[in-house]
Amino acid sequence: MGLIEDIRSEASVLEGAIKSYETELKDRLKECKKMIKGKEIFFTGMGTSYCISLAGSYFMSEKNLRSNALESGELYYYQSNTLPENAVIVVTSQSGEAAEPRLVAETMYGKVPVVAVTNNENSTIAKNADIVLPMLAGTESMMSTKTYINGLLGVWLVSELAKQDSEDIYISDKIREIPKKIKSVIDSSFEQIDELIEALGYFNTLIVLGRGPVLSNVHDAAMILKEATSISAEGISGAYFRHGPVELTGPGCSIVAFAPSGRTTDLMVNTAYEASKVRSRVLLFTDRQLDGNDNLKVFNMPAVDEALTPFLYILPIQVISTKMAVMSGKVKDSEIGILYRVGKTIDKEV
DSSP states (O other), rough: OOOOHHHHHHHHHHEEEEHHTTTTHHHHHEEEEEEETOEEEEEEEETHHHHHHHHHHHHHHHTTEEEEEEEEIIIIIIIIGGOOOEEEEEEEESSSOOHHHHHHHHHHHHHHHEEEEEEETTTTHHHHEEEEOOOOOOOOOOOSHHHHHHHHHHHHHHHHHHHHHHHSSOHHHHHHHHHHHHHHHHHHHTTTHHHHHHHHSOOOOEEEEOOGGHHHHHHHHHHHHHHHHOOOHHHHHHHHHTTTGEEEEEEETTEEOOEEEETTTTHHHHHHHHHHHTTTTEEEESSSSSOOBBEEEEOOOOOOOOGGGGGTTHHHHHHHHHHHHHTTTSSSSGGGOOSSSSSSSOOSOO
């Protein structure tokens, strides 16, 4: 299956995973709930899995629960000695063999409870975990698409289990509605793919901006664009951007801005329009009804709770990367999404 097919299957793959957790995997969720209840949760991973971990921390914050997201390499070498006694480590890794997350799982297993969110239940990380929450994303040999979305489900489930007080386990209607919204966004993105790419114009600097839960998408989007197109894209929080990087705006600097309805929507929208005024080309993704201008295109997104936006806002970037890769002249159609430098799984630190 190629990258485009992987993207188009994300809705059905997520729907299948949700159904599995409501049926044959429900008892596993009950075990996980008992293990993590009242604990302080630390999410960790590398690459896309770190972006998933970041979303996990925001899922917890939306439920007024304290947590943290740490890169596995930093956690292993510099931060493991400061973990509290009531810590739970949630290690995310698509392959279950990524070098730094594997070191964390192997080192922490038996010392603190470890939850593995992985697409490989027979992996080293899975074998060094007390509970495994499988991604159920199927085969994925190229850049992360399905495993990102289903990985989000895994860490979202952890946040739900940490919050729910009833003995029964339930999955909310809001999460059940996400697959339909995913399909809608993917279809719209492919229909408008030329317009979206044209909106970015010519650039030598590409910046991806967002705040809150969608910051997971900001960092993952920048990584996708690097992986698929070899474009040097930088993911920055909307607030950090104002403290220096804003000086990059102007002709030759294009911006992808995520502004879902939430606590900082107005701030993100204002940042996007200000950049367009100094002739940066801006592609603004939002569920608000806004007008574009000569330098700013608005792409309308479905409305969802701000906490669930990471499931949706990454999708248009996945889609446009499939064509930008070919337009860059660096890859052929058949090579889109193939990782040449390091491969799909980074199982060695160096």
